[in-house]
Amino acid sequence: MTEQTPVLRLEGIVKTFPGVRALDDVSFSVMPGEVHALMGENGAGKSTLMKVLGGIHAPDSGQIFIGEEPVVMTSPMQAKASGVVFIHQELSLADELSVAENIFLGELPLKGFGRVDWKKLHADTDAILKTLNVGFDSTKRVGDLSIANQQMVEIGRALTVNPRAVIFDEPTASLTDAEKVVLFDVIADLQSRGVGIVYISHRMEEIFRITDRISVLRDGQYRGTLTTAETDEEEVTQLMIGRKLDLSRNESHHEMGDVALEVRGLSCGALYQDVNFSVRRGEVLGFYGLVGAGRTEIAETIFGLRTPSAGQILLDSQEVHISSPIDALRHGISLVPENRKSQGLVLGMNCRDNMTLPQVDDLTAGPFVSDGAEIAIFDQYRDKLDIRTPGWRQIVGNLSGGNQQKIVIGKWLSMRPEVLIVDEPTRGIDVGSKSEIHNLIRDLAAQGYAVIVISSEMPEVLHVSDRIVAMYSGRVMREFTSEEVTEDNLIQAISGIAAEKVA
Amino acid sequence: MNMTTRMALVCTTALLGGAAAAETMTIGITQNNVGVDSYQTTYEKAFIAAAEANPDVEAVVLDAGGDVARQIAQMEDLIQRDVDAIIIWPTNGEAVIPAVRKAHQANIPVVVTNSNIAEQGFDFVASFSGPDNITQGSRAAEIMCDRFTDMGVEGEARVVQISGQPGYTTAIERAKGFEDRLPEVCPDVTLVETQPGDWSREKSQQVMEAFLVKYDDIDGVYAGDDNMGVGALNAAKDADRDGIVFVGATNFAVGYEAMADGDYWGSIYQSPVDDAEAALQTAIDILNGEDLPFLNYFDTPKITQENMDEFEKPVF
């Protein structure tokens, strides 16, 4: 393998943004027929590196080679033309158009008078769909496809050229296990044709299943490349976070009070069914499961954003009807939402105003919002959460992701809720802040709050929870106490294996 | 179906229709823009009332909403519905000529009302019924000149004009009548500026405000109708500028009241009821085969503070 020329090689890439060195001398190469994992925590520089590769950002220095040719990337199109194709995590499809039109978007085959050559288009598309082994045809409207099938269309796009390197960015985020198998077959097929694959993912299990080598970025710097067969999760993780992975259980214990929130037989159409759980004051209840397992939807229901089709929600043993977030707030329920940019923040507003938004009605002096009261709250949570911002006037959109997330958390903590639901509390947050937030969650519980933490990161769930609810496909599979939980039984529960055992 | 056979068909049906007209005649009207001002609304009501009062007449009343395209479509509709006569209040004196010709070719007599069409179309029109707007403009010039003479400022007076909606025949003709006549009767009076007030009191008030700032010395204002004249008067009152002679046209109730109050000097008395009744009568006369002058003007006399007692207060 070493004698071969890499299909794609990046050398000494440096990219700085005002005040940040996003990529610091990163080098990286992919061999033909190799699946090369690119790993790193959020904010480690993976996406910036991909943007440099796709010509969206020009590097300050460094070079990109395809085969032995040095190239300057100017646009995703040009990258594709040179044989480097991206499959994005966020789908970029046109819903109203057919599968074929989407796959050949921007390169529809022409015949005279600017007409589309439908015959060729559909023939070519069918050929691609055949290699992808999917069950829909080229005339299907993309908006009518499932998310997984849309992902397949996205992959199909990469195959309209003879790619030399294909970059997959979190491709399995929304796929079922069966669909994953199809995807891995596609990857294997590409591999066998000598295509180099860059595989960006956080999922260790997949990484160890399909990749040949693993390269790790941390804080914009290249930290080394490991051969998959010769390493293990722990080593990779250590390289990623710079220290040993803390898989410790929660060990702090404190007095627990009465049940603050109880959910009985809660269902919401096809999203989740017959969910039962309760959380006490002073307790942290973890929800663990894959994306799409129904965890977020349960939280949204409790917060009044979805109407349940059956079941009860009880606060302090009293049944309550929560039909809007306003009701939820009145009952002392707070929700830190999953997606901070679209649900958590008004990006064009300043830090303080974002943080005090839910309680702005109460922070008044006479008819006006009281500057003093607002700034007091902001200052308190800025210090508590170590939010780094030049001042409260800073527009939130200009902050880093981690600081933005802290503003959202601060917003909900400052509501001093009875029940705090946190959906993916540390997504996109640096390691230091992560443990701060974990401690904070524990602290809140110690102060007598009931906390629900929804997370896709096992260490996080293990670390903060007193009890863990494992969900799979809209159902609660099992409940663990922090004493009885093990990584194995947790993984089994959320992948549906436990269900078969139980049944 | 080619054009000739179609035409033949249309002619036959028109003849049949003509025979039926002995009992009832169907008269269609397409108005310019009902609702834009009281004159047109009062006209429409008067027209409907007059038609209802006459047992031999069935009226089809349409309104073009000020849009030429819609008016042409309405002409076509009326031709298609094979009415016995069409009365049109043109939105544009030239643009409707081909549509009028179409009616003419379909043997439907066309009466133009209120505001005439351009000369090229005269061949296709049975009669024009309405005020003589050029004469109205001239008369306004005379009213103003007489007043200046009485005041002794005819040698140096400065006048501004606020004209009607640009492009409408009535506005053009009144302005032309005024501008042509003024130097004839008062050669030393200068018309310093003309701006359109779009038949709108508010717009006119704004235009006048600008005039008042721009010119220290304004002795007279000619407005294309009283609605605009009163707007200008309001602007002058706000700015505390006295001694300006306001002359308008189409005496509205507001103008009449302002005259009674002594703020407004004169206007031209033109009743929409007369206008509507004259138009309907013209159409009926034509259908009855009577001989009419081509330009069937109804008289629109001068009205000033001096002779206003002779006139009833307008109802609009």
Next chain:
Amino acid sequence: MATLNRKDYIKRSAIWGFIVVELAFFAIVGDVMSVSDRTFLSLDNMLLLLKQSAPIGIIALGMTIIMINGNIDLSVGATFALAAIVLLDSLTWPFMQALGDWAIPLAWGFALMTGVVLGAINGLIVWKTGVDAFIVTLASMLGFRGLVFMYNGEQPTSHLNWTLVDFAEAQFLGLHTATWFLLGVALILWLVMTKTVHGRNAYAIGNNREAAINAGIRVGPHFMLNFMLIGFLAALSAVIFYSESGSVNPNDGMLYELWAITAVVLGGTKLAGGYGSIISTLGGVIAIQLLRKGLGHIGADTQTVNLVIGLILIGVLFLDRQLNRQGKEELKI
């Protein structure tokens, strides 16, 4: 093209259903209330309906493409007026008069060129400045109207040419000249939107502009081309209409943009872009003209027409939303 699901079929045929309801209503009510002996549903009347739909219709067809792109054009009314002025004024130029009737096609050319240039100005600004098309065309609606007044003050521009009028009034196979143009434009645009790369790209851009840009579709020039197209169509509409009427007021064409948008929305095109069809817009145009004509036929007055058209527009929007609603599980945001 994508295969349709059933909901799409319902949505696409809704406008024709509405037209049938209108026809039935006016035919029945019209017989009772109208003073005319002619029935509303006669062939001649329906042919006339098509002809009368043409001025707004041709513009609305172009507006469909602009709106599928996710843009909007508020300046079409002013473009319409300016093209009309160029058409009629150019016929009076000395060298044009020397050409006799050959001046006519030349005058048409000048007018259409005017439309294309005005459209190009809009398109270029949208492309190069990145300012939203709504604002760009709102401003140029004022600006172009200013140019209209600049051309000939506040006076109407007139030139009555009977050859021109006869052409515009002619009927071929029973259809008026304007109808032929309306149907021709509809056919061509339908082909463009369903069969050509440009048309398919228009949908892609409206659906997901980011994806289209990433896929290498040159969105800027694409926009500009479409603005030139709608400029051309606004001018074409003016050419057809003013060939027949021979005189243009500087205020002509005002509010045409609103009528065109109304027709497009009635036809089901989404304001957000990415969805819509030329044929449905044709339906929308016919539905509005039918409503106007029908209400006139049964003797309704101006205020009723305004009220009904306004409320129908809102009603259509409401129905569309109900059709697009997801189940009860929907997130309440």
Next chain:
Amino acid sequence: MAQFNKSDIGALLAKQGILIAFAVFMIGFTLANPRFIELDNVSGVIRSSAILGVMALGVTFVVIGGNLDLSVGSMMSFSTIVVLDLHDKLGPGLAIVAMFALTLALGAFIGFLVGYLKLNSLIVTLGMLSAIHGLTLTWSGGKNMDIADKSGTWFAFFGQARVMGVPVPILIFALLAVLLSLLLAKTPFGRKVYAVGGNGQAATFSGIPRARVVFMTYLLSAFCVATAGLLQASRSMGSQNTVGQGMELEVLAAVILGGASLLGGSGTVVKTVIGVLILGFIQSGLLLVGLDFYVQYIVTWIIIILAVWLDVAAKRGRLWSPIA
């Protein structure tokens, strides 16, 4: 000493561009005709801008909340006609109350459709533009409305009187501007309007009743329209049915010129007032230097494009659009 580099100047231009443009215009017109800056003219311009301005204040809330209101012109005609008609029937006091109630009802209807039913505001208000015009004509029967006894009523106060030498319309405009500016900038409601327009979903997640906030912006807009109608009616004591026709676009132009983004979430009352004054002074200035009224259209065209262009250029950090 402060140092400026190119980007500072660019940022300053973008941020205060509209004020700078305003200053340039004022100086230019004054040089061309000194009368322009005289108190009479200035007060005259502000007074004739007051009606447009009052409407623009309300629309500012709607636009910041992320919606459009194209029905304000048509609604203003309605208010004017209604209050004039009722004046002689109910007396001035009751007439004003009834007119405000009816106009607010229209605003509530639009607010219900856009806020609670979540229908697209452009189309809803376009439809209402036409429907309200129909309503006005039905109310008046198409007739001009005039107050019979123009001198015997205190109704003229709002449009024609002066208090301490200042025309009442200016006072009302200024008072509303101050109040609404406080409402928008300083109160919880104002904050919610920004949040709903800036990111409606995040606002919902923050427990802000989005539908109610949008509803309230339309109610506020209707209140401003009713006030404008009152000023209009009182000023002329009589009116045509079409008095507000076309004003919706002028109002929108003023709001956009003031820098509010049509996407919502940005803009201020003060900036809108500046936008209104710019339009008013351009109109007056051009008339004073003897240019025809239509030059104003062309100038407005260019100014709006430049103002908005500068604004978006500052936000994206580059002058030309990155679209290929």
